Amino acid sequence: MNDAAAMWFRGLVFVIGMGAADAALALPDRLPDNLVWVSNDDDPEFAAPEAKRGGTFRTSMSSFPLTLRRVGPDSNGSFAGYLRHNQLSLVAWHPVTRRPIPSLASHWAFDPDGKTVYYRIDADARWSDGVPVTSADFEFTRDFMRSKHIVAPFYNDNYTTQIVDIRGYGDNIVGVEGASPRPPEELMYEYGPSVVPKHFHELDENWVSRYNWKVEPNTGPYQISEVRKGKFIELKRDPNWWANDRKYYRNRFNPDKIRIKVVRDYNIEFQHFLRGDTDTFGLVMPQFWHEKAKGPQFDNGYIGRYWFYNNLPQPAAGMFLNEDDPILQDRNVRIALAHAMNFDRVINTVLRGDYARMQTFNEGFGDYDNASIHARPFDLVKAREYLEASGWRNRGPDGILVKDGQRLSLRVTYGSPYHTDRLVILREEAKKAGIELDLSLLDSASAFKQMQEKKHQIAWMTWASQGLSPEYWQFFHSVNAHVAQTNNLMNHADPAMDKLIDEYRASTSTRMRVELAHRLEQMVFDSGSVIPSFKVPYTREAAWAWVKLPAWLGSRTTDALFDPLEMSAGVYSAGGLFWIDVEEKRRIRAAMAAGETFAPILKIDETHRRRDLE
Amino acid sequence: MTLSPLAHKQWQRFRSIKRGYYSALLLVVLLAMSCGAELLVNNRAVLVSYHGTLFFPTYGHFLPGTTFGLDYDYETNYRELAVRLAAGGEDGWVLLPPVPYSAFENDLRESEYPPYPPSFSSRHYLGTDTTGRDVLARLVFGFRIAMTFSLVLLACNYLIGIAVGCAMGFWGGAFDLLFQRVIEVWSNVPFLYVIMIIASIMVPTFWTLTFVMVLFGWMSMTWYMRTSTYKEKTRDYVLAARALGASSPRIIARHILPNTVSVIVTFIPFSIAGGITALTALDYLGFGLPPPTPSWGDLLSQGTDNLDYPWIVTSVVTAMIVVLLMVTYIGEAIREAYDPKRFTYYE
Numbered sequence: 001m002n003d004a005a006a007m008w009f010r011g012l013v014f015v016i017g018m019g020a021a022d023a024a025l026a027l028p029d030r031l032p033d034n035l036v037w038v039s040n041d042d043d044p045e046f047a048a049p050e051a052k053r054g055g056t057f058r059t060s061m062s063s064f065p066l067t068l069r070r071v072g073p074d075s076n077g078s079f080a081g082y083l084r085h086n087q088l089s090l091v092a093w094h095p096v097t098r099r100p101i102p103s104l105a106s107h108w109a110f111d112p113d114g115k116t117v118y119y120r121i122d123a124d125a126r127w128s129d130g131v132p133v134t135s136a137d138f139e140f141t142r143d144f145m146r147s148k149h150i151v152a153p154f155y156n157d158n159y160t161t162q163i164v165d166i167r168g169y170g171d172n173i174v175g176v177e178g179a180s181p182r183p184p185e186e187l188m189y190e191y192g193p194s195v196v197p198k199h200f201h202e203l204d205e206n207w208v209s210r211y212n213w214k215v216e217p218n219t220g221p222y223q224i225s226e227v228r229k230g231k232f233i234e235l236k237r238d239p240n241w242w243a244n245d246r247k248y249y250r251n252r253f254n255p256d257k258i259r260i261k262v263v264r265d266y267n268i269e270f271q272h273f274l275r276g277d278t279d280t281f282g283l284v285m286p287q288f289w290h291e292k293a294k295g296p297q298f299d300n301g302y303i304g305r306y307w308f309y310n311n312l313p314q315p316a317a318g319m320f321l322n323e324d325d326p327i328l329q330d331r332n333v334r335i336a337l338a339h340a341m342n343f344d345r346v347i348n349t350v351l352r353g354d355y356a357r358m359q360t361f362n363e364g365f366g367d368y369d370n371a372s373i374h375a376r377p378f379d380l381v382k383a384r385e386y387l388e389a390s391g392w393r394n395r396g397p398d399g400i401l402v403k404d405g406q407r408l409s410l411r412v413t414y415g416s417p418y419h420t421d422r423l424v425i426l427r428e429e430a431k432k433a434g435i436e437l438d439l440s441l442l443d444s445a446s447a448f449k450q451m452q453e454k455k456h457q458i459a460w461m462t463w464a465s466q467g468l469s470p471e472y473w474q475f476f477h478s479v480n481a482h483v484a485q486t487n488n489l490m491n492h493a494d495p496a497m498d499k500l501i502d503e504y505r506a507s508t509s510t511r512m513r514v515e516l517a518h519r520l521e522q523m524v525f526d527s528g529s530v531i532p533s534f535k536v537p538y539t540r541e542a543a544w545a546w547v548k549l550p551a552w553l554g555s556r557t558t559d560a561l562f563d564p565l566e567m568s569a570g571v572y573s574a575g576g577l578f579w580i581d582v583e584e585k586r587r588i589r590a591a592m593a594a595g596e597t598f599a600p601i602l603k604i605d606e607t608h609r610r611r612d613l614e
Numbered sequence: 615m616t617l618s619p620l621a622h623k624q625w626q627r628f629r630s631i632k633r634g635y636y637s638a639l640l641l642v643v644l645l646a647m648s649c650g651a652e653l654l655v656n657n658r659a660v661l662v663s664y665h666g667t668l669f670f671p672t673y674g675h676f677l678p679g680t681t682f683g684l685d686y687d688y689e690t691n692y693r694e695l696a697v698r699l700a701a702g703g704e705d706g707w708v709l710l711p712p713v714p715y716s717a718f719e720n721d722l723r724e725s726e727y728p729p730y731p732p733s734f735s736s737r738h739y740l741g742t743d744t745t746g747r748d749v750l751a752r753l754v755f756g757f758r759i760a761m762t763f764s765l766v767l768l769a770c771n772y773l774i775g776i777a778v779g780c781a782m783g784f785w786g787g788a789f790d791l792l793f794q795r796v797i798e799v800w801s802n803v804p805f806l807y808v809i810m811i812i813a814s815i816m817v818p819t820f821w822t823l824t825f826v827m828v829l830f831g832w833m834s835m836t837w838y839m840r841t842s843t844y845k846e847k848t849r850d851y852v853l854a855a856r857a858l859g860a861s862s863p864r865i866i867a868r869h870i871l872p873n874t875v876s877v878i879v880t881f882i883p884f885s886i887a888g889g890i891t892a893l894t895a896l897d898y899l900g901f902g903l904p905p906p907t908p909s910w911g912d913l914l915s916q917g918t919d920n921l922d923y924p925w926i927v928t929s930v931v932t933a934m935i936v937v938l939l940m941v942t943y944i945g946e947a948i949r950e951a952y953d954p955k956r957f958t959y960y961e
Contacts (some may be wrong), residue, residue: 189708193881287922291906314935345722347744348724349728350727350728352727380688384645395687397675398675398676399678399688417900420906421745422907423742424745425720425745427906428719431688431689432689433688434688437904440817441817441905442814442817443815444815445814446814446815
């Protein structure tokens with residue numbers, strides 16, 4: 001009994017303590033006086049002025065969503081993108097210049113504390129039901145996202161520990177405070193809240209079930225107009241959308257309707273597309289591009305094929321060598337290993353020449369890329385030189401190098417059975433250099449656990465890379481070396497590098513950060529602890545000829561050409577550029593019936609191909 | 615060696631069942647050949663004559679390219695060497711195995727993407743898999759591994775199963791009761807889950823896989839041995855042996871076991887088939903031997919994923935059907951040979 005009371009008491013103190021901490025972190029009651037309000041109206045437009053409004057864009061999804069909520073249980077399915085990207089954020093990111101551009105907010109200002117941004121909400125911003133968007137919606141968002149009723153622990157945590165406070169000043173100004181100081185643009189990106197309509201939600205313990213199939217008002221161009229459960233969902237364009245004539249939104253989001261049909265199988269989806277029941281189809285997968293996307297519809301010019309190189313942050317894929325390992329602690333061995341990996345052979349055979357070699361650890365961040373670095377090529381002579389320098393001279397009976405009775409055999413830990421094809425080729429080629437790769441395929445969770453516990457020799461994996469600029473601290477700082485559960489898989493610890501990383505994190509000048517990133521990337525290369533592997537720096541898609549694109553197809557950060565919304569997966573506001581030419585559609589249908597043909601359409605756009613990074 | 619009259623009769627009976635007998639012959643030949651598979655299927659040459667010296671590269675240390683005047687110090691590519699020496703200019707010749715590829719080697723071409731179809735000119739008689747490895751080579755070495763696995767598994771399972779089963783039947787009572795319960799409980803442990811858990815936290819090797827399979831595989835034999843020991847124990851000859859003063863181990867080993875041999879022998883072929891399918895299934899599901907070990911399950915999963923390249927799946931499915939059919943025919947023939955009722959037919 002006493003114990004329980006003590007627990008309760010301690011709990012109370014904890015709650016009070018939390019309250020006190022909140023008060024210390026909270027935003028000021030009054031808006032600071034000396035704020036400098038900025039906006040961005042200077043960047044170029046990127047949509048085609050000749051785009052025509054109208055028509056229906058028909059596409060598919062692999063399963064019907066289990067809810068129309070944006071948060072809470074089952075809300076992370078494939079349809080979630082249509083809901084999330086139909087809600088504008090405070091600022092968007094220009095797909096060419098990569099700078100912030102006005103979206104829901106027309107202006108923004110930075111607090112000198114380096115953690116807080118104030119936004120002025122566009123006076124015209126409206127929910128789809130006509131209600132103005134105000135700072136009260138943002139304050140409500142904060143409480144909503146922290147509420148237990150939404151059953152979303154990630155958001156509960158994110159809006160408490162990352163976004164520390166959101167507060168309105170009058171109807172139109174909202175302040176957002178992040179957990180720690182960041183450079184200005186990073187601040188807006190990392191601590192950018194979404195917004196929830198206050199007038200629509202009534203939060204209580206039944207919220208999850210009550211709002212499961214309710215259509216929430218939104219700030220984007222489309223609104224759900226029809227839901228046929230298990231069959232399709234239709235979205236309708238609001239002709240009087242409040243942002244219709246905003247500089248970065250005009251001539252975009254052109255189809256009047258988007259109809260998303262459920263087609264459960266990828267091959268069947270392709271058949272639907274060939275019949276003309278859907279308008280576009282993704283062809284990134286080699287067998288589709290090379291083998292299946294053939295036939296009369298393609299030869300007669302009814303369906304066009306597009307191969308568009310982009311320049312986006314690439315997932316950091318490669319081999320991460322554990323510097324604590326007795327063999328791999330020798331830099332010569334690490335560099336020899338890099339020279340013994342025949343990635344080109346893998347690319348030109350099992351990967352059908354479709355992938356490219358990743359050159360550096362971080363890639364695709366625009367100015368941050370250090371294009372002077374090139375991954376070490378397959379070179380047996382160099383591999384032998386480096387190995388001999390470290391005393392690996394003699395080959396054992398099986399052709400593998402031996403030093404002091406130890407074989408040069410290294411374990412590669414990986415978690416995806418689909419990568420075995422690539423690794424067996426690397427393994428056979430590495431034998432030529434006298435190195436044996438011992439392939440250790442584990443279940444992906446166990447593989448990652450082994451790597452996080454630093455029990456691997458070589459980790460073969462890919463880091464999902466997102467954000468505006470490269471990350472170094474979590475991967476290379478010495479505070480993350482030699483301890484479990486961190487992402488410094490190399491156990492890399494270098495005081496000189498630590499110093500630069502700290503400077504890079506603290507710097508608020510983009511020019512400075514770019515320069516530091518170049519130096520850091522060089523240090524990563526020099527350490528030899530990362531052997532970059534592959535990247536896919538393009539998108540490949542097919543579309544019926546009545547789906548039109550601007551002459552420039554897309555911008556350098558376009559990750560999907562036929563994306564009907566602002567963005568699909570990326571950061572940048574690059575989507576919604578295409579349009580449906582209704583008259584052309586009638587003409588092509590008639591031509592098909594009459595057996596008329598056109599010239600085949602195959603557009604390969606290499607404008608944004610970074611040959612310097614290949 | 616002289617056979618007892620009964621064994622001789624059983625052997626005659628077995629030989630008279632043609633398809634079982636020939637299956638057995640064929641399987642023994644295949645097994646024997648697979649023991650020396652390195653001489654038949656290998657990227658190392660069987661015999662090289664170079665400047666008057668003879669080399670036998672198959673077994674033993676690797677020979678670097680420099681041995682034959684080539685400019686690299688890794689393992690010699692004997693197929694290229696054969697072409698070079700055949701072109702003349704240098705004194706020597708190379709005798710390659712009928713299938714000049716190893717089970718691990720990726721034979722990749724510059725302008726074509728694997729898998730490559732079967733071709734006599736490239737000596738990929740059954741084509742290659744998705745990374746350019748010879749399907750026939752992987753079938754042969756996969757067969758050897760599967761058979762070895764199956765035989766080792768059989769030996770361990772039967773050793774434990776027969777020992778425990780005999781003891782249960784012979785001593786009976788509390789011992790029997792206790793072991794019955796132990797076995798019942800143990801057989802309810804979901805063995806596939808155990809394998810999956812093990813495969814997800816460590817890379818299973820040949821011996822760990824065998825160990826786990828034995829751990830959960832020895833029980834089935836105990837039931838049969840227990841009942842036949844119970845039956846034999848009450849026979850007069852056992853009583854007679856005991857009256858003469860024979861010890862329990864002697865009675866079990868010399869009297870009971872030889873009389874239960876028909877039970878054991880008839881189960882053997884089916885256990886072998888079970889072992890092969892178990893390993894193939896585990897490999898197919900990805901919980902078996904680690905890549906790049908050649909295995910039928912791996913080929914099967916590659917084949918079903920790439921039905922557009924039918925030679926992979928056809929080869930391995932045909933091989934499996936043939937081997938399992940042979941084992942079944944042998945099993946049938948043995949069962950009939952040991953059947954005391956002369957005129958029973960399995961049709």
